[in-house]
Amino acid sequence: MIKDTSEQDVRVTTNTSKKPKLYIALASIVFVAIAVWQIGPAVAKWGKANNVVAKDRVRIASVTRGDFTRDISALGRVVAAVSPTVYAPADGTITLLIEAGHEVEVDQALAKLDSPELTNRLFQEQANLANLQSQLKRQKIQAKKQQLIDQKAVDLAQVRLTSAKREKRRADQGFEKSAISQIDYEKAQDELENAKLQFQHAKQDSSLNRESLDFDGESLSLDIKRQQLLVAELQRQVDGLTIRSPVKGIVGNLATNNKTFLSKNQEILTVVDLSNFEVEIDIPESYADDLAIGMDVNVQYEQADFSARLVTISPEILNNQVTGRVRFTNQPPRNLRQNQRINTQIILEHKADVLQVKRGQFLDSSGGRYVYLINDDMAIKTPVRLGARSLSHIEILEGLNEGQQVIVSNTDLFNSAEQVLLTQ
Template sequence: MNITDTSAQDTVLEKPSSKKNLWVVVAVLFLCATLIYVFWSALRNWSSADTSLSMQNVRVATVTVKDFVRDLSVQGRVVAAVSPRLYSPAQGTITFEVDAGDKVEKGQLLASIDSPELTNQLKQEESSLQRNKLELDRQRIQGKKLALEKQKAADLAKVATVAAEREKRRADNAYATHAISQIDFEKAQDDLKNAQLVLKHALQDASLDQESLDFELKTQQLLVERQALRVSETKRQVDQLLVRSPVDGIVGNLAVQQKNQVSKNQPILSVVDLSEFELDVDIPESYADDLAIGMDAQVSLNGQQYAAVLVTISPEIENNQVAGRVRFAKQNQQGEALQQPEGLRQNQRLSTRILMENKSSVLTLPRGQFLQSDNGRYAYVIKDDMALRQPITIGARSLSEVEILAGLAQGDQVIISSTDALDGAESVLLAR
């Protein structure tokens, strides 16, 4: 009796070749070497880094060589270059001849002020002038009369002198023939001397009276001229009661209501000249020392840039800002005439860019918060997967870029986001 076994179910396996086993071992060894290299490089960076940071949390920029423009961007408020505000010249009742928004021409009547006090003062001054003129005429007539009287006295004295001279000659002849006495002869001589003295004094009195008359007339003439000036000044004030437009333009806001009482020097209205506009700008105090009158500027309006010039800078600082004014350029660098943009409105807000400095072919880097983190003295330069902290020197700064003077080279990758979280670490491992 034969017992059946399981030998018929067995399968004979072939022995694997040694060559195939060798390739498997080589592949495993290569994979292990690669893993060791990768992990060793990462382990080495990790061991040498002071801290680590994810690349997703940083902003990186490249150092480039380009033309650098140092500028300042501010908001400008459009104002009319000529916008006079008119004030009441005297106290009275105002009557407007125009309304707000009306177009007016230079010299056109805008308002009138009824001032009885000033009108009455003009009449009084004119009356005083007329009185002074009459007084001057009276003194001239009186002077002529006095001069005539003095001339008459001088003429009579001259006649008396001639008669005394004639009597003197008769007495001389009579005394020579002993026809008269010694006393009569001496009396004739005394009469001649007396007549001569009277004539001399009469002529001197006439001369002094003429000088006195001329002085009085000059004094009165000066009073007349002074009063005429007062009348002229008062008349000018009365003429100013008719308020006229100093420029062509439109009427701004009326500061008072129709037929209201106004006081002297009270604002009543303004006239806006729309032919030329300027921009009032508020400049941060930190840029005040870098600005100068005549700097070029650019004004943005509807996507276009318009050339302008910085024309004024306030010497005072208010609320940490300096007031300035920008005027649209009338011609470009080639001397071609430029027109100011159309459609400008009073108090319109426009972005204004003031160009403070222009340099060519310098190392530049986009601005970032790293300037505040280390006060612009250090930067983190990326090499492989490491960010190394190294000192740098910052030059001029613009709104979007900074000038690099030292510490960086063209093509360097620099972290420009805030580095406060790194706490001054010298090397940082960047996790991808």
């Protein structure tokens, strides 16, 4: 007889063991260890960093090795290699024979200048030249007359000398035969001496007169030559009143109006030779000491490079710039226009196998004394020594190695911190 279900029931006892709590504790410890293992380095970096900056706010570049070219980029202006300006050679009224934009040939008449003063001076000096030439002719006639007179005096003295010699011989014979007195004999001797002196003086006077006439003639000849030079110069100036083109080209801007009175050396017009162009560039004065005549220049025109050379450098600085002229070494670009703007690149220096990094604003932030080197998301302030600088790269002399990465953007937001953490 079954009184109840006690025989079938099994007594359940409550488990008061601490094992589940132990498991929970172990699981928590493992979780914390994993968290520390994962977060620990980050926390350590946070602890070392003096500043934290998002990585997308900076620009990073690698240190490379290769050819380095130091250059200057300057905006150039196309100018004609030959563009002479014509000026008024004298005071006068200008008459233009051409207009701006006309094509002209060499020595073609461009304008005429009416200068009555210069023309009258030429006529006056021509008259003076004719007067001197007339005086020279008169002098030659007078010289011939004087030569005849002198020759006549010499001939008469010669005759008197011959007569005195004959009388002296007669006196000698008479005195030997006691036909004449001592006084008459001595008189014959005196007349002979007198005739000799007259003949000698006549020859000397003739020679002296000839020298005097020759001197007067040479003096007049020199005056004529000087006057001829003066007339030739005035003739050249009068011929220069017809203004002619010094080159083949196109007439540029006219600096005066037609039928205008101009002063001497006043600008008239400019002739532009379009067969040969050069590029005029303005370079910042900070590069003035680096410039030298003969440097290679690349001229960019219509997405193509043309080789050129720096041929002139201005000796003075205007508006903080130095002006230079660039001449094409090979065939220049086609369709160039006067005053057209083009880009130029002056090659200052070229080096091979140079450690370098891209140029950036970090130069302004650090003054080139240090850079921020990237090491495992940490930007470390690293001293460097920089060398030459080009438009795109900077030479590294000390402080960095090839393959390292540095921040090349502005680092003012780092506040000169020694270490900066870069976050994603």
